[in-house]
Amino acid sequence: MAETTAKRLAIIAGHGTLDAAYPPLILSTSAIAMDMEAAIFFTFYGLNILKKGQADKLKVAPIANPAMPIPVPNIIGMLPGMTHMATGMMKSWMKKAKVAKLSELMEVALESGVRLIACQMTMDVMGIKKEDLIDGIEIGGAATFLEYASQNAIVLTF
Amino acid sequence: MAINADQVLDCSGLACPMPIIKTKKAVDGLQVGQVLQMIATDPGSVSDVEAWTKKTGHELLGHQKDGDKFVFFIKRTK
Numbered sequence: 001m002a003e004t005t006a007k008r009l010a011i012i013a014g015h016g017t018l019d020a021a022y023p024p025l026i027l028s029t030s031a032i033a034m035d036m037e038a039a040i041f042f043t044f045y046g047l048n049i050l051k052k053g054q055a056d057k058l059k060v061a062p063i064a065n066p067a068m069p070i071p072v073p074n075i076i077g078m079l080p081g082m083t084h085m086a087t088g089m090m091k092s093w094m095k096k097a098k099v100a101k102l103s104e105l106m107e108v109a110l111e112s113g114v115r116l117i118a119c120q121m122t123m124d125v126m127g128i129k130k131e132d133l134i135d136g137i138e139i140g141g142a143a144t145f146l147e148y149a150s151q152n153a154i155v156l157t158f
Numbered sequence: 159m160a161i162n163a164d165q166v167l168d169c170s171g172l173a174c175p176m177p178i179i180k181t182k183k184a185v186d187g188l189q190v191g192q193v194l195q196m197i198a199t200d201p202g203s204v205s206d207v208e209a210w211t212k213k214t215g216h217e218l219l220g221h222q223k224d225g226d227k228f229v230f231f232i233k234r235t236k
Contacts, residue, residue, distance in 0.1 A: 030175040033182035034213045099173045108179055 008153035009038040010145065015158060016048030018058040018090060018102070023158050024049075025105040032112040039115035041145040043122045046158075050118055050133045055102040062086035069093065110136045117144060161219055161231040163195030164188060170199045170227060177203045178210050181232065185216055188234040193219065196230045203228055 009031040013024040024046075028038035042050050049055060062068060062077035062085075072086060100108075109116065116137040123129070123139070130139060138144075149155050167184045169177035177198045184194050196207070204221065207230050211218040219231040 026175045030178055033175070033179045034210060036213075097173055098171050100176055105175075112179075 006152055006154045007036055008148065008151060009036055010149035010153040010155045011038070011040045012145070012155075012157045013040050013042050013046035013049060014044050016045035016058060018060050018087060020046075020158050021049045021055070021058050021102055022099075022105075023156075025102065025109055027156065028114040029105060029108045029112060032109075032114060037113075037115075039117060039145070039148050040109075041117045041119060041140075043119035044126070047118060047122060047126065047128055047133070049102070049106075050116065050137055051128070052132060052134050055106050058102065059083050059087040060090045106134070110134075115148070161193060161195075163231060164192040166195045166197070168197045169203070170197055172198070173200055174202050174206065178206055181207065181210065181230075182214075185214075185232060185234050190234050190236060192234055194230075194232045194234070196232060198228050198230070199226055201228070203230075207232070 009028060011024045011028060013021070015021075024040045028040055031038040048058065060068075060083070062072040062082050063074055065072070065077070068086065070089070072082065076082060077086070117140045118128075118130075118133055118137055120139050120141050165184060165188060167180060169180055172180070177196070177200055181194070181196050184196070188194060198207075207221065208218060210216075211232060216235050217233040219233055221228060221230040223229075
């Protein structure tokens with residue numbers, strides 16, 4: 001019988017902000033909990049999520065972001081310290097909502113067998129070395145991701 | 159609801175996706191036929207637990223609201 005439901009979740013994480021890092025980690029760890037397989041392909045700024053000790057230091061961008069719960073005009077957002085401030089506000093809201101930290105979700109992802117794939121090409125572009133990234137990940141390219149995604153996967157991009 | 163649980167898992171105060179991730183771990187630790195009582199405060203867990211049982215094939219025997227808590231009874235089926 002043909003498989004009628006997807007068995008895999010394949011995600012591309014291309015952004016390195018706090019808010020962009022959550023969906024890939026939440027969805028991939030949930031997929032494993034739902035007896036699916038999951039992989040995240042980290043490329044460009046998304047590689048920052050994989051840097052050692054960086055997961056909990058990712059920031060929220062107040063500039064060109066009209067959707068902050070408390071809107072910050074761009075001209076204010078560009079002032080020194082505003083990124084730090086917006087990030088602090090977001091973190092306090094998340095703490096209040098009891099959202100797990102990114103480092104905790106990353107630990108769950110590693111433990112539960114989410115494949116974490118760092119894009120070799122963009123590592124070279126951005127001067128990121130394997131030893132800059134956390135242990136337990138793989139390094140690969142487009143073909144690695146596509147081979148995985150081509151087998152009955154839901155594919156999402158963040 | 160009079161359902162006897164073999165194990166209780168308290169996910170009070172946890173946000174998505176942790177209740178589901180902890181539920182999965184707990185159900186994996188049960189014998190087939192045993193029942194997990196899971197307690198959550200995340201209102202999203204009502205929809206999520208239902209979706210999780212639908213996808214994994216385990217049985218949601220029932221759920222109830224107890225003040226600000228949601229209580230689920232999940233039977234391991236395989």
